[in-house]
Amino acid sequence: MPPIRDSRERWGLVSILIHWLTVLAILFMGGLGLYMTSLPIGAEKVQLYALHKSLGISLLALVLFRLLWRLLNPRPALPPMPRWQRIAAHASHGLLYLLLIAIPLSGWVMNSAANFPLVWFGLIELPAIAAPDPGLRALAGEVHEALYWLLLLIALVHASAALKHHLHDRDHVLRNMLGLGPARPRP
Ligand code: HEM
Ligand code: HEM
Structure with a gap:
């Protein structure tokens, strides 16, 4: 079992x-978003929109917590690799992280611009973060969807890189994120 906190050796x-919960x-959320928008107007649609928004706000809070946790902890060192790969890893x-924040925020802006209330799981009323504006609502909706596809694309490259480390370089990068680290390079 990995320790609670991160160290220079392992996650x-x-x-x-949080990493694997975020992936799920x-x-x-993407499946739900695409499904709920395809439904005819009715009770199910209204309920699923409310669920999508409440879960999305929860995910935003989780990512902000993850970033705070990241600030408070050392990070495991990457194995030796070419400079461009190190830069690509940090940039991606x-x-x-930027997309994990911008997607729920654009949803929140869309919801505010549509002048809909936002009540987290029917419990906590959250403020509007934009004034009512049909143009902004449409724009935020476009941005929300486009950023989602961009996130999936980058996540696909990211996951391929993780698999390449595991299968080709045979280092500890993926094992570490699976809680199996800190493994030395496999023989
Ligand atoms: C990280 C979390 C989220 C993900 C991955 C996500 C993803 C998506 C996707 C893929 C769609 C369908 C495509 C579209 O019509 O835009 C969608 C729709 C939508 N999302 Fe999100 N969303 C997230 C968070 C939020 C939040 C926090 C809100 C509001 C507070 C929100 C509000 C909406 C609304 C209102 C729609 C329907 C747009 C329409 O009717 O055309 N989303 N979301
Ligand atoms: C929606 C999908 C995903 C998102 C949003 C995501 C996001 C992230 C982020 C933001 C980090 C950086 C952690 C940090 O330095 O604080 C990370 C690290 C990592 N992810 Fe993912 N990830 C996703 C899917 C995957 C998948 C499918 C795999 C494996 C096949 C994977 C493997 C890893 C590994 C091994 C690391 C550690 C890299 C390192 O040690 O620097 N991720 N992920």
Whole structure:
């Protein structure tokens, strides 16, 4: 079992659980978003929109917590690799975090511009972050969807890189995020 906190050697339990929970949540939220918009107007649609928004806000909070946790913990060192790969890894991780924030935020802007209330799981009323504006609503909707596809594309490259480390370079990068680290390079 990995320790709770991250170290220079390995990812800790909190970061690992949040990483894989985020992966599941992103896939679920995307499926839900595409499904609910295809439904005819009715009770199911209204309920699924409410669920999508509440889960999306929860995911935003989780990512913000993850970033705070990241600030408070050292990070495992990457194995030796060419400079361009190191830069690509950092850039893609930064971009993934940026998208994980921009997608729910654009949803929130869309919802505010449509002048709909936002009540987190029927419990906490969240403020509007934009004034009512049909043009902004449409724009935020386009941005919301486009950023989602961009996230999936980058995540696909990211996952391929993780598999390449595991299968080709035979290093510890993926094992570490699976909680099996800190493994030395496999023989
Ligand atoms: C990370 C979390 C989220 C993901 C991955 C996500 C993804 C998606 C996707 C793929 C769609 C369908 C495509 C589209 O019509 O835009 C969608 C629709 C939608 N999302 Fe999200 N979303 C997230 C968070 C949110 C949040 C926090 C809100 C509002 C507070 C929100 C509000 C909406 C709305 C209102 C629609 C329907 C747009 C329409 O009727 O055309 N989403 N979302
Ligand atoms: C929606 C899908 C995904 C998202 C949004 C995502 C996001 C991220 C982010 C932001 C990091 C950087 C962590 C940090 O430095 O704080 C990361 C690391 C990592 N991810 Fe993902 N990920 C996704 C899917 C996957 C998949 C499918 C795999 C495996 C096949 C994977 C394997 C890894 C590994 C091994 C690391 C650690 C890299 C390192 O040690 O620097 N990820 N991921």
